[in-house]
Amino acid sequence: MKSSETKIHMGDCLDILKEYPDNYFSLIITSPPYADSRTKTYGGIKPDEYVQWFLPRAKEMFRVLKKDGTFILNIKEKAVNGERHTYVLELIIALRKQGWLWTEEFVWHKKNCFPGKWPNRFRDAWERCLQFNKNKKFSMYQDAVMVPIGDWAKTRLKKLSNTDRKRDESKVGSGFGKNISNWLNREMAYPTNVLHFATECFNRKHSAVFPKALPEWFIKLFTKEHDWILDPFAGSGTTNEISQLMNRNSVGIDILKENYELVKSRTAQYQRRICEEQKQYETN
Amino acid sequence: MKSSETKIHMGDCLDILKEYPDNYFSLIITSPPYADSRTKTYGGIKPDEYVQWFLPRAKEMFRVLKKDGTFILNIKEKAVNGERHTYVLELIIALRKQGWLWTEEFVWHKKNCFPGKWPNRFRDAWERCLQFNKNKKFSMYQDAVMVPIGDWAKTRLKKLSNTDRKRDESKVGSGFGKNISNWLNREMAYPTNVLHFATECFNRKHSAVFPKALPEWFIKLFTKEHDWILDPFAGSGTTNEISQLMNRNSVGIDILKENYELVKSRTAQYQRRICEEQKQYETN
DNA sequence: GTTCCGCATGAATCGATAG
DNA sequence: ACTATCGATTCATGCGGAA
Numbered sequence: 361m362k363s364s365e366t367k368i369h370m371g372d373c374l375d376i377l378k379e380y381p382d383n384y385f386s387l388i389i390t391s392p393p394y395a396d397s398r399t400k401t402y403g404g405i406k407p408d409e410y411v412q413w414f415l416p417r418a419k420e421m422f423r424v425l426k427k428d429g430t431f432i433l434n435i436k437e438k439a440v441n442g443e444r445h446t447y448v449l450e451l452i453i454a455l456r457k458q459g460w461l462w463t464e465e466f467v468w469h470k471k472n473c474f475p476g477k478w479p480n481r482f483r484d485a486w487e488r489c490l491q492f493n494k495n496k497k498f499s500m501y502q503d504a505v506m507v508p509i510g511d512w513a514k515t516r517l518k519k520l521s522n523t524d525r526k527r528d529e530s531k532v533g534s535g536f537g538k539n540i541s542n543w544l545n546r547e548m549a550y551p552t553n554v555l556h557f558a559t560e561c562f563n564r565k566h567s568a569v570f571p572k573a574l575p576e577w578f579i580k581l582f583t584k585e586h587d588w589i590l591d592p593f594a595g596s597g598t599t600n601e602i603s604q605l606m607n608r609n610s611v612g613i614d615i616l617k618e619n620y621e622l623v624k625s626r627t628a629q630y631q632r633r634i635c636e637e638q639k640q641y642e643t644n
Numbered sequence: 645m646k647s648s649e650t651k652i653h654m655g656d657c658l659d660i661l662k663e664y665p666d667n668y669f670s671l672i673i674t675s676p677p678y679a680d681s682r683t684k685t686y687g688g689i690k691p692d693e694y695v696q697w698f699l700p701r702a703k704e705m706f707r708v709l710k711k712d713g714t715f716i717l718n719i720k721e722k723a724v725n726g727e728r729h730t731y732v733l734e735l736i737i738a739l740r741k742q743g744w745l746w747t748e749e750f751v752w753h754k755k756n757c758f759p760g761k762w763p764n765r766f767r768d769a770w771e772r773c774l775q776f777n778k779n780k781k782f783s784m785y786q787d788a789v790m791v792p793i794g795d796w797a798k799t800r801l802k803k804l805s806n807t808d809r810k811r812d813e814s815k816v817g818s819g820f821g822k823n824i825s826n827w828l829n830r831e832m833a834y835p836t837n838v839l840h841f842a843t844e845c846f847n848r849k850h851s852a853v854f855p856k857a858l859p860e861w862f863i864k865l866f867t868k869e870h871d872w873i874l875d876p877f878a879g880s881g882t883t884n885e886i887s888q889l890m891n892r893n894s895v896g897i898d899i900l901k902e903n904y905e906l907v908k909s910r911t912a913q914y915q916r917r918i919c920e921e922q923k924q925y926e927t928n
Numbered sequence: 929g930t931t932c933c934g935c936a937t938g939a940a941t942c943g944a945t946a947g
Numbered sequence: 948a949c950t951a952t953c954g955a956t957t958c959a960t961g962c963g964g965a966a
Contacts, residue, residue: 442780443745449733461727467751467770469838477834480784485836486751496726500764512959515933549958550761552769554753681939723941758940759957767958768940842960845937853939 364586365609366600366627370620372402373592373613377420384424386499386587389578389599391434391570395447401615407440410447411454418455421592428499430582431460434468434570436487442480452490460492464553468574471558489555504580506548513543575599579606597623604631648870649893650884650911654904657876657897661704668708670783670871673862673883675718675853679731685900691724694731695738702739705876712783714866715744718752718854720771726764732772739776748775748837752858755842773839788864790832852882859883860890867892881907
């Protein structure tokens, strides 16, 4: 088993990415600093300036992404003056003008978001995971993320009715037909574009930006082993850590020294652990 | 108990709404024809023309909505040429320029979404429920939509007999009636902005685009009894039917004669049923 | 009366083929 | 090249009738 490589950089991804060649990464997945939050980072970007700040960095990402690669952007607009700000919508439109295709919008449903109540809104329990691509054709390994089929199938497929045995056209002309008998012995189904992952809140020092399951799911879906993955706003380094665990190569960039060192140590730790596991494996 | 009023109009809401005064409705909730679908209705609006088609109608809606009222827009963009079309994003931005505040975006998670498999995407299992307001201050009755928490509540709720549940629903039309909510009361929490409802599949005749539970939830949240509710694209009339059940006044508009007559008969039926129940109640 | 179980239904999307 | 039509694909649900 060839071990995976993990490179961590300190700096602005706008500069660091210049060191990387075109068409290098299979997947870019990141949770960028939200507007006006993390004021230490990038000087705290104002909502109104967010798109202009993001675009030059997205241009570099476009360049280093493989032609069949995917860019997953985990983001959620904040409420400003009682309104949802539109910078994310404007960003999507601007990225399309830059050449990106807006292929899909996944919803990440945060199952255990913290309790609370405001006079004019409920708890925000979801974030956008925007999928962008360079081409209509891109690499996607759908079988890697299949889920168990619903309970209905157990009873339904036990005994097939007559209409189930042949293709049954819908009566209302919706063009929809099915052949249930094709589903015999099927135990897994393809998932939807709504993802249910709990947030991890045990990390006191560093606010967990996303749970491990989220990048893991997209990494399974869009990469195979030894592909290169980039997180240009690495934060606490979850993407890089998961990449290591899944035997993918990865690059992490963060502008904060504090984050840089955190990711460094987290990934070094795993590197060491993997080596130990390998040694142990070989001994056995 | 004063009975509620329900008015159904046939025509384009752009024209019909002119008959209504300013600041009349407490809630506008609707699922307009999506781009390129329902070709019989409004001739099937092209995605690129959608915003221009919608805006003049939204202007009338703005006028007839009360200052503290709410507009809920249920919509989802379609995939065009392998990409998500941006007309919904553009619509949000355009509505803001018209004076609307984009207060919140709820996610409706469709648990039983349309099946299908494609090389480049998964099944679409969610739709947007966009909340717009005229002012930062608006009427919101958060306590009306509290939900039971904890697994024990779920399992006990499941064990309730169907009659208990049915009697309950017919009485209040709200899922939980007094007797049940009494012992649940202590274990209630505020919901989030992610709503989980399955679409209703009717075995026969007309199907509703959204399940009753969806308008019901927003009606509970944003109106009280005898408030006026508008659905400018009434379709099969789910909004008006639920409004009646919940003792709210409502106006429904649809351009199709077929829909107009359907809604007419559905709401007339309920009107009759309510009258009968009232008579019976008074006799007792 | 309750529970079980069959079954029609759906704001879909893609790729190929035809005009 | 650009648009229109057609066939193929796929789950989970509530209903109504049967047990």
